[in-house]
Amino acid sequence: HVAKSQLGKLDPSQLTGNTISIDPGSSFTDLPVSFQVITHDSFEALDAAVPDDTSRYHDGLNVIFHPVYHFNIGHALWDGFYPVFVSMLQLGLHNERYRTWLMAKRDQSVLRRVKNSYDNTETALSLIGGRGILSVDHMMNDTESFNAVHRLQEAVLGVGTNAQKMDINANYSIGACRALDACRQWRERIFSGMGIPKAEPARRTPPFRAIFVENKRYGGNTEMEAMIKQLNSHPDLKAEFDIKFVAWTPVSKESTDSPMQSGNFTRHMEIIRNTDIHISGPGTGQMYQAWLPDGAIHINLGDTKVDQGFMEEYVAEGCPHLKTLYYTRRKKDGPGLLLSIMQPLLLKAGELLKQGYTGPAPINHNLSPVGQVWKAYTWLVNREDRKEELEEGLAPIRCLDPKGEMWMGNRFPEEFVYVGLPGFGPTANPDYCVLGVLQASFDTAHPESGYLAQKGWFGTAGALPWTLPYYKRKFD
16 A cells, blocks of 8 residues: 555556565575555545554555575575665665564474574664564564554665575676675674774784684584684794684583673674684575675685585675685595695785785685586686576576576585586586586696696596597597
């Protein structure tokens, strides 16, 4: 219901019967909602149609969204809050205090196991908005609220194609972070909501503050803490780096008293604000990287599978206020963490910090070898038919070619770029000629990047695919 005076030049017929997405659904596809616009000649007529005794009025700004899997703070923020924050930014409302309307229900099977995760996420979302939270679960359990007509003075509803994962574009960067500086704006909004001072640039002089984020992929906390001990005692490192272990979720009852393992989102942001070097593996553990100070360094450790990848590196590529380094490709069945690799990574991070923040990282500089090859392949196979669309707006791959080979869905490029190499199954069906040439090209330019001497990340030593025995069958 809306009064005509509120519409301005907008033709309500353009909205009637329309459909809008309010965030990704559980299968990482658009979650559409339909709405009906009923216009009234005046506010008085609107009031008469929706009397006070059957309605609830919500003043100020109200922001409505549907975060998928919001027991996980990474999904809640990147697949829920971030896309609608971009909508607020585009409307010039990103600094306004607002009431959060959480339209996603709690999954009861998950709730029995991780109730605190839902509570912590919803508390964080409420604090960021600054005007409380109304959830669909609460409204469904409150008869009066469920039966009432809710009147919102001002509301933001609907998102563009800026979700992580679902809206991967051909540059493998998170939407709007480069074009609108959205991630830094988002950082300031989150810090402000938490009562945290604006982030100062990363340090240019030692000791550099580094955190090593707990991750299940590296044999548990024992291996990671042992590595930190080695790094902190190393003669080339101990004077310049102060490295601490961080578990965002408390790992035991004994650890809950530690300020570095509190499970409290506000405390997490305080730690991130004061971090110069962020060391993390893929997954939820690395999703705070976007809120690091300008000039900070993110070290992505990658996973420990044979098709080593780095998963959400599109966040790093979309955040040009950071510089990102990547762990060297591991040997099959080799150790998850090696001092011989971590030491030079930290020394390189220190060198970059001493240079200071000199402006945005150039496009492509925050991608791993995996991301670079995936991106090059994507542009090559699409440049003839979709070059103009790609260059104009970096539309998500799913919008350009919904059933095409480059649409990752709920997957990552590491499931694509190794196809055709020895020991890798057909997890995708690429153009073997194009992909093989890109693998060889990267290895020629970066022969030291893999674990095989001078053979490069993909182990081809620069040999073209049709000359290699394991590729030959593809061309016969």
